Amino acid sequence: MAGSDEVNRNESKMVVPLNTWVLISNFKLAYNLLRRPDGTFNRELAEFLERKVPANTIPVNGVFSFDIIDKTTGLLNRIYMLAPEDEAQFGIVDLEKPLSTTDIVPVIIFFHGGSFTHSSANSAIYDTFCRRLAGTCRAVVVSVNYRRSPEHRYPCAYDDGWNALKWVSTRRWLQSGKDGKVYVYLSGDSSGGNIAHHVAVRASKSDTEVLGNILLHPMFGGQERTESERRLDGKYFVTIQDRDWYWRAFLPEGENRDHPACNPFGPRGESLEGIKFPRSLVIVAGLDLMQDWQLSYVEGLRNSGKQVKLLFLKQATIGFYFLPNSEHFYSLMEEIDEFVNSNC
């Protein structure tokens, strides 16, 4: 298969900028080293290789960050906020005052990607992304450090997400607007998008209000092999084989990919009809082999009568948003900005 691998790599090199290609290829290869065939994961090496950054209360590009420990999991969640005008106020967060009493400031809970296994809230790539997100949308971003597989399988990540949502919803200092409530959005890329969906489902069954879901090439799947998986296998950084590994690592042992966590609108999925599910913005990368599942997800939402906007970026690969060096990146930012600030 060596010949076709050559072709595969040349194709991916032609559609992404070189530094993006280097970045994502590096992840791909490093991750290959970490996944063991027996389903275990080399966590120590992963942590060593992971590029992490500390929070920084000195604003960069008008955004500063700080970490908070989630008492349930002991994990650090990172908050990104717009810096106050007054330099003397840098680094001071008043935990009694709301963000604003006049304007609405969206609070976007972000679940980082990594196929449930990799990355953290303080990974350099996600720190940078969240910072940009906060700056662009003039929002607060709460990046959640959920527990990862294979050490912590389903439903740990969803539980952590749900706890984060409850926590955010009940912070006075995240309230805004005349109503004095927290304007919460759930978002995530890859596995983070999957988590956002399931947390939203859980929220809809309780009183917690979620104003919108933003799913950036969310990670869904199923037993069936779809056309996009077969067509794009190995071509743009991702293989069916590695997807299978991650699902095996996340889902309960013995389960297959039609488990509702993986396939929410599949044969074992739960209907969303009649429940108050937030409106969604789903972004699909046209060169992502998972797109058929993502498009089915959008279908599924629509069929359940839920409001969903699809942003299909034909020539985008996974991870297109890590570096702001393409049209896709800017389209994405515009869409999200509009989504959280349109005050509908």
Added chain:
Amino acid sequence: MGPFDGGSSSSSSGSCAGKSPEIDGLLAGAGYKVRSSELSQVAQRLERLENVMVNASNEISQVASDVVHYNPSDLANWVDSMLAELTHPQYPPSDLQNFPHHDSWTDQIGNQQNQNLNHNQQLTMVSTMMDEEDSGIRLVHMLMSCAELMQRGDFSLVASMIQEMQVLLIRVNTRCGIGKVAGYFIDALSRRLFSPSSAVCGSDSALENEILYHNFYEACPYLKFAHFTANQAILEAFNGYDFVHVIDFNLMHGLQWPALIQALALRPGGPPLLRLTGIGPPSPDGRDTLREIGLRLAELARSVNVRFVFRGVVASRLEDVKPWMLQVHSKEAVAINSIMQLHKLLYMDPGRASAMDTVLSWIRSLNPRIITVVEQEADHNQPEFLDRFTEALYYYSTMFDSLEACGLQPEKSLAEIYIQREICNVLCCEGSSRVERHEPLIKWRTRLSESGFKPVHLGSNAFKQASMLLTLFSAEGYCVEEKEGCLTLGWHSRPLIAASAWQAVPDEPTRKRDREGDLSI
């Protein structure tokens, strides 16, 4: 640029003060330091790494656990180290610990504490580390990768890698340490690639070779150790004999012999009659160099009252020498002295009789009292190029490192040229022109034992005196070791030269054996 300029190229969570302008700003924000100019090379190597990983898919997770991972932010270096590890796992990067100057490199690299540093500090530290030492390590990894490509016949890639290495060499101090060695190796690879058939390393001038040899003799203790140890063994073997005959396989300037002549002069009971037969290549300019050296040695012998006869035997190659040329008399005790000559006989020309067998057999026929053999302690005769290359890299790095201790000029520079020519021959030449076919002591032991020789222990006296010799050199780092009756001299626990002594095992049981076993006084 889009409407989000404020959040683009220089975005990172720390201040950007520590970065140099050529670093890709976006990748820096993702925690990776890559020079923009090197992006495509890094991309190429990522592709190579992927190929290699596909082929090694069963072991990669194990290899990944075992290997030492250098600073992952230095992406180019990390990729290179993974490549080197996966393509040549017998020399895992952890063996780089044995590299000269390892203390300063490995202390700073791959330190988990990096993780806890503030991003600012991390970037700054990375940028100071992206200096000589990192470049040095990268050079080593690149050299190994390039050698592997050479072995595989991937010549266009070799050519482009050579260029890259030459660029990297600019960032490294080439006046000492890894930079100097790397420079020579890049040069050797280049020579091998571009002029394989005519790869002449150095010149045919005997005079030039002798000058370089003499400077190598002066600049570091290896040859002195060789001469000294051999002379000890010869002296002891000659005990009780009135007529002695030394056959030197490569006379050069006869540097070894004044000491023996003087020692014989001081022998209790008086000196024997010493015959010296010196073998050497023809002198091109009509001079009879051998005779000139012989005359000088005769002069010295006369001054200390040692009866001395010299004879020169001209031969371009050792296998051209016939025993009758040596005119050995039956009553004399014969010593055969081979300082770094035997390995030249190792080339096996398929159409002809083995040169080694021929020479070893006439050595036996002379029934010598002692045969002193000194050889480079290295495995430079392996069939696979990559194996030779890797071995040579370690061997000569160590040797160059030891040479740093020498302050004498021009001896040091000329000694380096001498060594460089050796490197060139090991790496660039093939077939009969590759004469530097060094093999380690363990292989010589086997070969000589199987050819009808038995080892003679060099004895504790020789060891003590060799160690004392070393104290004459200010450089700490040289060490003498004794291994099963043989002595080695090395630098920091890596033996570089090995001295041993032998006797012929008699064929018939009736033949009288004068002496056996330990030669200790």
